[in-house]
Amino acid sequence: MAARAIWKGELTLNSIKVPVKLYAAVKDQTVRFHILDQKSKTRVKQHMVEPDKGQEVPHEEIQKGFEVEPGTFVILDEEELEKLEPEASREIEITEFLPPKAIPPEYYDRPYYLGPDGDQAAYFALAEALKNKEREGVARWVMRKQPYVGALRVDGDYLMLDTLRHAEEVLSAKDLPRPAGRAPERKELAMAKQLVELLKGEFDPKEFKDEYRERVMEFVEKKGKGHKPRLHLVKSKKKTTSLDKVLSKSIEHLKKQKKAA
Amino acid sequence: MPRKKTSKRSVSNNGDEGVRGARPFWSGTLTFGLVSVPVDLYPGNRTNRAPLRMLSPEGEPLSRRYFSQKSGKELDDEDMVRGYEIDKDKYVVVTDEELERLAPEQSRDIDLRRFVPLEEIPPLYFDRSYFLAPSAGSEKAYKLLAETMKKEDLAGMATFVMRGKEYLVAIFPENGILRAETMRFADEIRSPKEIDLPEKKKVPAATVKKFERLIAKHSAKQLSLKKLKDEQTEKLLKLVAKKRKQHKDIVEVEEPKREEGKVIDLMAALKKSLAGKRKAA
Numbered sequence: 001m002a003a004r005a006i007w008k009g010e011l012t013l014n015s016i017k018v019p020v021k022l023y024a025a026v027k028d029q030t031v032r033f034h035i036l037d038q039k040s041k042t043r044v045k046q047h048m049v050e051p052d053k054g055q056e057v058p059h060e061e062i063q064k065g066f067e068v069e070p071g072t073f074v075i076l077d078e079e080e081l082e083k084l085e086p087e088a089s090r091e092i093e094i095t096e097f098l099p100p101k102a103i104p105p106e107y108y109d110r111p112y113y114l115g116p117d118g119d120q121a122a123y124f125a126l127a128e129a130l131k132n133k134e135r136e137g138v139a140r141w142v143m144r145k146q147p148y149v150g151a152l153r154v155d156g157d158y159l160m161l162d163t164l165r166h167a168e169e170v171l172s173a174k175d176l177p178r179p180a181g182r183a184p185e186r187k188e189l190a191m192a193k194q195l196v197e198l199l200k201g202e203f204d205p206k207e208f209k210d211e212y213r214e215r216v217m218e219f220v221e222k223k224g225k226g227h228k229p230r231l232h233l234v235k236s237k238k239k240t241t242s243l244d245k246v247l248s249k250s251i252e253h254l255k256k257q258k259k260a261a
Numbered sequence: 262m263p264r265k266k267t268s269k270r271s272v273s274n275n276g277d278e279g280v281r282g283a284r285p286f287w288s289g290t291l292t293f294g295l296v297s298v299p300v301d302l303y304p305g306n307r308t309n310r311a312p313l314r315m316l317s318p319e320g321e322p323l324s325r326r327y328f329s330q331k332s333g334k335e336l337d338d339e340d341m342v343r344g345y346e347i348d349k350d351k352y353v354v355v356t357d358e359e360l361e362r363l364a365p366e367q368s369r370d371i372d373l374r375r376f377v378p379l380e381e382i383p384p385l386y387f388d389r390s391y392f393l394a395p396s397a398g399s400e401k402a403y404k405l406l407a408e409t410m411k412k413e414d415l416a417g418m419a420t421f422v423m424r425g426k427e428y429l430v431a432i433f434p435e436n437g438i439l440r441a442e443t444m445r446f447a448d449e450i451r452s453p454k455e456i457d458l459p460e461k462k463k464v465p466a467a468t469v470k471k472f473e474r475l476i477a478k479h480s481a482k483q484l485s486l487k488k489l490k491d492e493q494t495e496k497l498l499k500l501v502a503k504k505r506k507q508h509k510d511i512v513e514v515e516e517p518k519r520e521e522g523k524v525i526d527l528m529a530a531l532k533k534s535l536a537g538k539r540k541a542a
Binding site: 013024025026034042043047062067071074075076084086095096097098113115116121122126133140146155158164165169170179183189195197209212215223246247 | 293294295296297304305306307308310311313314315316317318320321322323324325326327328329330331332335336339340341342343344345346347350351352353354355359360362363364368373374375376377378379380381382383384385386387390392394395400401402403404405406407408409410412413415418420422426427429431435436437438440442445446447448449450451453455456457458459461462464465468469470471472473475476477479480481482483484486487488489490491492493494496497500501504505509510511512513514515528531532535536
């Protein structure tokens with residue numbers, strides 16, 4: 001099943017151009033519900049209304065405003081908003097290259113696969129060079145009226161472009177106070193280390209499954225057939241005992257599990 | 262899940278309640294082995310810094326309301342249900358309680374069942390960022406976990422159900438604080454094969470060399486945050502400031518309507534939570 005490209009552009013580095021197609025790398029599997037009118041079990045309509053009068057305001061009459069202080073808006077018309085839009089372009093300008101992990105995880109937003117658009121030699125050569133040099137490119141481009149900054153990476157033989165969040169959108173732990181409370185004791189640290197090591201492994205994405213999604217879908221299917229599936233009761237939590245007792249119990253427990261496996 | 266419905270009953274916030282009224286986004290339990298650490302979850306990303314409100318021709322802020330397609334009547338929260346479309350126009354209704362009860366108790370805990378080197382996780386898995394803060398009384402275990410992970414240079418992996426959705430997270434320490442990065446599940450990532458990208462062809466070594474030279478030439482050690490500046494929002498804010506100064510296109514409404522939910526300072530709440538001054542609920 002071939003996917004459709006969502007956009008076409010040209011990676012640009014100095015005067016070299018590598019034409020590419022963008023493909024979404026993510027397929028959202030979230031179970032989507034619709035809001036229904038309880039009485040008729042039909043879909044609802046949404047309208048923007050004046051809250052006091054309950055009167056619907058048609059789309060073409062809606063204005064957009066920025067609230068500068070509570071209750072005070074500066075209106076921006078379509079023309080003004082259009083003027084703010086960046087100039088459309090096909091260029092994906094690579095500005096620099098960084099060592100891997102120079103970009104912290106919290107900056108990555110949405111990943112896209114890049115495929116060659118015509119010149120396959122240049123595409124695969126760039127991917128190979130990035131792989132050999134172990135570098136990640138930083139690129140900027142304008143797509144669908146939005147300016148983006150992204151990371152150009154390799155995944156196997158292929159190029160990927162991950163959009164990055166703006167600096168203003170990422171909160172840093174550096175701006176936060178360190179948590180209060182006393183520092184852990186040596187004995188506790190030794191046991192916690194042992195515990196963590198028992199659970200240490202390689203990253204394997206297949207190890208984790210969205211079981212809840214499966215459960216919801218199974219439930220929906222059964223209910224759709226007129227069955228009444230049984231459900232768990234939600235219980236409240238128990239209390240726990242002292243930290244080092246729990247730590248040593250956990251280690252014992254995990255060791256046993258490992259032996260049994 | 263449908264987006265949070267607009268509620269006529271939602272509380273208005275006049276601002277004087279301040280941090281005291283601010284609640285964490287979600288509260289839960291982080292577990293490793295049999296150790297459990299009650300934690301509060303706060304967003305680590307801030308999106309749409311300059312949201313535009315929709316206004317009537319007179320400048321009145323508008324609200325989103327729901328109407329029946331059949332009767333055309335306006336619907337309240339209690340008149341609406343959540344439905345999954347199993348056939349065209351045929352829905353199975355699923356209640357909040359059913360969704361709640363579909364998550365077994367242990368699935369609500371953030372159980373760190375695997376520790377991996379953070380560098381091993383390909384960035385394409387990362388989705389959104391959150392901070393975990395210790396709930397009152399859990400500072401000791403929290404600090405122990407954060408320090409151990411830092412020393413071992415490991416991230417903890419877990420899945421947990423929050424508000425009708427299961428999340429995969431990587432949790433790692435940053436400045437003594439645990440960051441939780443939600444991740445995409447393996448079946449939410451396409452492969453190059455699925456997209457049908459062409460097989461790699463042999464490429465001329467000279468072309469590869471040429472790119473390698475360019476990469477070396479344009480290499481930097483660190484990411485400059487200047488590159489990630491949100492210029493678009495800056496431009497918008499500048500225009501707004503200019504028009505305000507010129508008293509152009511300004512409307513004032515009597516009382517701001519806060520129907521889209523409380524605007525609370527989560528940062529302040531998070532800081533307070535970390536400082537440990539909060540009393541147990």
